[in-house]
Amino acid sequence: MSFLTALRQYASKADPSSLPTSVLFTHTANSLTIFDAFPKATFHFLVLPRARPPLTVFELASLRTLLKGDKQRARQTIQALAEDAKQVRAMIEEEMVSRYGFKWEVWMGFHAVPSMEHLHLHVISSDLCSPSLKTKKHYNSFHPKLGFFLSLDDVLSWFDADPTFYSTMSVLKPTQYEPLLKETLSCWRCGRDFKNMPTLKAHLQEEWDKEAEREKTKAANKKRKHGSENSADSNSERDEHAPKRLQTGRPAPADSEEID
DNA sequence: GTTCTAGAAC
């Protein structure tokens, strides 16, 4: 199966539960959520609107095609995606707490210029620490301040803005956004610039480690203040048992080939 | 989207 149409195939399934468990995370009447095949952070999912009447695969091809069509239908489609994405985010946060002892930001948004067909909302943890995050393009496509990653809330706000603003933003012209992917690598947290990916990745890991330290200390202090000292050491590794399948290290594909 | 690899950067 070609990567170009894989998402569309998933979204067109009458019964999403027939998809391999290595692909499908959850589904609702309106959406299905899949594991990103090449997660760019510890947690990374794609929420796809299902192609069900009156929605067609054509208008769901991308954010651009959806916004070009009927405005109210576009708004409802994205609002429905948002509802389901919030549920996914809640599950991620539960897993963050149970597995890491604290929770951190989860971003929800669209790439201004997608590389796969069929609208997909990224739900991704802000650590951006992952072996699959390899190139400048990968990193810049999720940088929350660069402009290529369009946050869900921003996109929803377009519907309530001046109609001319909505029209302008809806164009989503590739030539306007693609140059952003080539911009200098800079840390989204501290703004520091980096010459190459290996040094940026080492820095992102350090930033996340620092955040983990801060958050765990905060949690420990809160516990002390409230006088309950009985719980387990929050710094301990708790890796062993069955990483819940929600985690990025998802189960091996059940059948031979992974579908991209 | 990824993989592969030539040649740029160090």
Next chain:
DNA sequence: GTTCTAGAAC
């Protein structure tokens, strides 16, 4: 000499 990027092929 090694590391890293970026363009072609898929």
